[in-house]
Amino acid sequence: MEDVARLAGVSTATVSRTLRGLPNVADETRDRVLQAAQSLSYVVSPFASRLATGRTHTVGVIVPYASRWFFGQIVAGAESVLREHSLDLLLYNLGDIPARQRFFGQLPLRRRVDAVLTVAMQFTDAELSALGSLGVPIVAVGHDVPGAGCVRIDDVAAAATAVQHLVDLGHRRIGMISTYNDQSMFLPVAHARRRAYVETLAKAGVPLSEDLVISVPHGMDGGEQAMRRLLTLPDPPTAVFAESDELAFGALSALRRTGRHVSVIGFDDHELSALLDLTTVRQRVFEQGVLAAGMLRRAMTTNGWTPEELLMPTTLVLRASTWPAAVRTVGAG
Amino acid sequence: MEDVARLAGVSTATVSRTLRGLPNVADETRDRVLQAAQSLSYVVSPFASRLATGRTHTVGVIVPYASRWFFGQIVAGAESVLREHSLDLLLYNLGDIPARQRFFGQLPLRRRVDAVLTVAMQFTDAELSALGSLGVPIVAVGHDVPGAGCVRIDDVAAAATAVQHLVDLGHRRIGMISTYNDQSMFLPVAHARRRAYVETLAKAGVPLSEDLVISVPHGMDGGEQAMRRLLTLPDPPTAVFAESDELAFGALSALRRTGRHVSVIGFDDHELSALLDLTTVRQRVFEQGVLAAGMLRRAMTTNGWTPEELLMPTTLVLRASTWPAAVRTVGAG
């Protein structure tokens, strides 16, 4: 920066002002400085600048499973808007216990980020207060954090739509594929969707049965395993609601391999769901990431920002993986 | 840090030494410092430290299409090892022309990273020299960069295996689905796989035909569109080699919708390929990211590091999407 100042015949303070586009610089001076910077192909050192201002220009993003489609989409969405505003994104993947303990033990985000985005996490009170101690705004996607902004769908209502769809098709034995994680903890989403399942069936007068709800680790393999277990029941379900499309893919795979026929509905509308003809509940995931990042930006720039709430719509997408109960029953009988 | 020093009754220099685990600190002093830091729940400010040392502790990662499965896997693999060594990863997605121009125009990586990882990019000479001007080690995955380390498969040989598989099944009209991008530039991978297609068919004495090679934008939609075009040919192919599994998925979708039967082989072994019974060439993508990051670390820590080369194996995975030419021909005739 000194070189630029010298070349332009001004002080480093003026160079700094010019490069940051501050208003109080004479046009003629500005031109000279910009030209000097250009000719020396100079860029400011971000770290020095961050040290001096105390603003980190980075956002911390906390997800439980970075490799799942849903989280990938959220992160991609957020990234796209953060990048536009030259904000860095620091990703923390807290899927397993050690990672999580390390994270909350040393809180590597301290002094490191201007804001935090958390996605579909289930925090303990201790973890929440640790996050709070960072002293930066928080936005949560897919779950609630007290005092934080929030972008989400109405999980219970959306899942109820899915289950109701199966009921409307005349199904009376309806299974569910749910998930648990390493810590044997259920993510908020799993809770909400299971609740919807129970409530919807109860309201429809469809008998509930413990056997019909299978909890597995998330993913295609989990889905496959769950469907296989459902198929071994003495009275297997005629329809199954899977907590996510990836689970549903696994379920479809099990059905194909065993040659059995069970209606399957998923949740998310994964990009491959159309190919597999999977009936599902669509949510705009990437867009939730975009909106969350926008909120984050507002939180960082507005002082006295108050947490906002955004509720995104969902749609039932009908495809060929669900059909009326009667059709197959007659065919099989 | 001053507070910690005061509490421990030492100088900031000693605190710094202790916290970085330097050897020349008395055990007793070390304990006192660590305890003081602990009780004040103090962490060093990464930016101040980076400014002082000049080391950024971050790696820049350049990809053309962050949202594709392949690139996601590479990045995830790299991230997992970088994280372990508390290195930050800064992702740049250079898919479209503006992003690319901005990137090479201002080179936001300057003064910003200790090393660079590039994935399956096709750089111009100007871009290469811009990268070189960063003065940091570079590792390339899936393509060559002069003077850089390299992790890759033998693309030509692997693709040849795929095409040869179709030839061995007796196919004589073999199509290919290839890709181009926004800039109408072909990624290195597209080049290599097309070359393998041409060479393998030539060697096998199978007639080549321009019509049988369709170039589309990457993705399921592209694959679907390409297969539809192939099907409208007066003499459509009996087998098709798709440059990637995602393209192959689209091709399968087109076949299903039209009720036609064409053997399809993909490339990658995407996690959903088994579900779709897609014959393909498997490469361990995540692992390539892991190995590249390892190489990067060596490059950053070893001085006088000389570029390494890693060639990863591939496997032909036989599934139900390819079959002998005769079977269907007879059936159709």
Place this chain on the structure above:
DNA sequence: TTGTAAGCGTTATCAA
């Protein structure tokens, strides 16, 4: 509108 100079929170050199 511009310049001077004091931070920002570390690390590193040199003495002690």
Place this chain on the structure above:
DNA sequence: TTGATAACGCTTACAA
């Protein structure tokens, strides 16, 4: 083994 102290490269009162 430890402590002063000068960088590191920028920002920002405060003055001019």
